[in-house]
Amino acid sequence: METYVMALDQGTTSSRAILFNRAGGIVSRAQRLFRQIYPQPGWVEHDPMEIWATERQSMAEAVDAAHIDPKCIAAIGITNQRETTVVWDARTGEPVYNAIVWQCRRTAPICDRLRADGLEETVTEKTGLLLDAYFSGTKLRWLLDTVPGLRRRAEAGELRCGTVDSWLIWNLTGGKVHVTDYSNASRTMLFNIHTLTWDADLCRALDIPVCLLPQPVPNCQEFGRVAENIPGLEALAGIPICGSAGDQPAALFGQACFAPGQAKNTYGTGCFTLMNVGNVPVRSKNGLVTSVGWSWKGKTTYALEGSVFNAGSAVQWLRDELGLIQSAPECDRLAGSVPDSGGVVVVPAFTGLGAPYWDMYARGTIVGLTRGTTRAHIARAVLESIAFQVTDLVRAMDEDAPCPITVLRVDGGASVSDIMMQIQADLLRIGVDRPDQVETTAFGAAAMAGLSAGVWSGMEELEGLRRSQCVFRPLRDEAACAADYARWRRAVDRSRNWIENEL
Ligand code: ADP
Numbered sequence: 001m002e003t004y005v006m007a008l009d010q011g012t013t014s015s016r017a018i019l020f021n022r023a024g025g026i027v028s029r030a031q032r033l034f035r036q037i038y039p040q041p042g043w044v045e046h047d048p049m050e051i052w053a054t055e056r057q058s059m060a061e062a063v064d065a066a067h068i069d070p071k072c073i074a075a076i077g078i079t080n081q082r083e084t085t086v087v088w089d090a091r092t093g094e095p096v097y098n099a100i101v102w103q104c105r106r107t108a109p110i111c112d113r114l115r116a117d118g119l120e121e122t123v124t125e126k127t128g129l130l131l132d133a134y135f136s137g138t139k140l141r142w143l144l145d146t147v148p149g150l151r152r153r154a155e156a157g158e159l160r161c162g163t164v165d166s167w168l169i170w171n172l173t174g175g176k177v178h179v180t181d182y183s184n185a186s187r188t189m190l191f192n193i194h195t196l197t198w199d200a201d202l203c204r205a206l207d208i209p210v211c212l213l214p215q216p217v218p219n220c221q222e223f224g225r226v227a228e229n230i231p232g233l234e235a236l237a238g239i240p241i242c243g244s245a246g247d248q249p250a251a252l253f254g255q256a257c258f259a260p261g262q263a264k265n266t267y268g269t270g271c272f273t274l275m276n277v278g279n280v281p282v283r284s285k286n287g288l289v290t291s292v293g294w295s296w297k298g299k300t301t302y303a304l305e306g307s308v309f310n311a312g313s314a315v316q317w318l319r320d321e322l323g324l325i326q327s328a329p330e331c332d333r334l335a336g337s338v339p340d341s342g343g344v345v346v347v348p349a350f351t352g353l354g355a356p357y358w359d360m361y362a363r364g365t366i367v368g369l370t371r372g373t374t375r376a377h378i379a380r381a382v383l384e385s386i387a388f389q390v391t392d393l394v395r396a397m398d399e400d401a402p403c404p405i406t407v408l409r410v411d412g413g414a415s416v417s418d419i420m421m422q423i424q425a426d427l428l429r430i431g432v433d434r435p436d437q438v439e440t441t442a443f444g445a446a447a448m449a450g451l452s453a454g455v456w457s458g459m460e461e462l463e464g465l466r467r468s469q470c471v472f473r474p475l476r477d478e479a480a481c482a483a484d485y486a487r488w489r490r491a492v493d494r495s496r497n498w499i500e501n502e503l
Contacts, residue, residue, distance in 0.1 A: 024465035030061035045098035077243030077449030079250035107138035128290030137189035174227025243448030254444030267414035271308035286396035314348035335380035345491035365495035
């Protein structure tokens with residue numbers, strides 16, 4: 001009898017469920033969108049009940065579409081939008097407020113206060129993060145300070161809180177299990193990544209009662225089983241939930257980056273680069289963050305992470321604002337019609353620059369225009385700008401980590417661009433490896449669950465399931481690439497500190 005593993009991929013805009021077979025192939029998938037709630041400029045919320053309902057519907061639909069006996073599903077794995085924070089009533093399961101989404105900037109003033117109190121160094125040392133509103137800790141603090149009666153109820157033990165993994169596991173187990181996996185915990189700004197426990201000093205500094213927090217657990221182990229009588233999921237009762245990780249570490253796992261020095265980049269609207277740095281956390285000198293990738297059989301693997309704010313969005317900008325192209329694939333065709341960008345460099349710092357620059361006051365820049373510049377040169381410069389930004393991150397990682405990056409595995413919507421992948425390989429001077437299975441995040445969650453449920457024997461078997469669709473190797477002359485990169489750095493300098501510090 002065939003065995004299946006179900007991945008729940010709870011993202012920022014949709015809830016998905018995907019069934020994988022033992023060969024790592026997709027048997028079926030289902031997806032439901034849910035509402036984005038914007039109560040004020042810069043604020044983003046989700047309705048936790050909608051997250052749970054859409055995830056339930058997707059699970060039921062994926063099982064129906066596969067035409068399989070649900071008893072053949074050996075395990076469920078979860079991957080989720082990270083940092084998004086939910087607080088709910090322990091007895092009724094009712095959320096006390098909407099989920100505060102990772103993108104939400106409402107707690108920036110709390111971060112400023114904590115910084116003024118001198119907490120930044122402690123945060124970085126203990127959690128591997130930067131003091132920023134993205135992370136869950138200040139979101140939870142805001143809820144406790146703002147929602148009437150919340151702090152009293154929290155201290156009385158009437159409430160539970162967690163990130164979306166925690167919320168889903170609690171609901172799937174019928175309110176029995178209140179846990180969070182180490183990778184999700186390590187994005188809260190409350191979790192000590194060295195001891196793998198909630199940090200008492202940080203909880204005190206943020207005034208958060210520890211009794212509110214879920215129990216942190218390793219990523220691959222049985223957390224609990226699907227409860228009886230969950231509407232729509234009756235047929236799935238009893239299936240063990242055996243894997244959980246945030247979306248980016250799940251993609252690192254799904255790309256089989258199991259050895260130190262292996263890294264992945266996701267080319268989407270923005271980019272997320274993660275590098276496996278082994279079993280000891282790394283302290284970045286270049287503005288990268290360190291979090292837990294995963295923990296299995298008592299061994300914890302850490303990841304260095306950096307992100308690019310604007311990547312695929314720059315291609316959208318060419319299409320939607322400039323009208324230079326009709327579609328993203330046209331950008332590739334146009335870029336391929338010229339041998340180089342004719343000296344043009346685009347820096348798409350639309351919303352500032354992240355690591356390694358961290359300049360919120362940078363803005364987009366085009367330099368090197370001549371009378372002969374065509375839209376093809378600009379299209380090519382936009383694709384190059386994405387590869388340059390990823391090169392910045394990879395170079396920063398190579399400086400920070402004990403071993404250099406040996407291979408870059410790629411995924412995400414913009415990784416279909418052959419020309420961009422070739423530019424990337426030329427700049428990095430390493431192989432850029434695109435898999436045939438693009439659902440790396442969901443597969444990572446399934447792989448973790450299947451590993452602990454015994455569907456797959458170990459990392460080696462999982463490695464064997466990953467197949468490269470194409471490996472791009474450096475072709476262009478190294479000195480010419482170095483000259484291009486130097487020009488990029490000069491263009492970045494021009495884009496920096498562009499607007500006054502009025503933010
Ligand atoms: P996200 O998950 O962040 O919404 P996706 O992974 O779906 O993003 O990737 C979509 C992004 O990829 C878009 O910003 C789009 O402009 C870009 N993209 C899609 N196809 C191409 C292409 N052929 N060349 C360059 N960029 C592309």
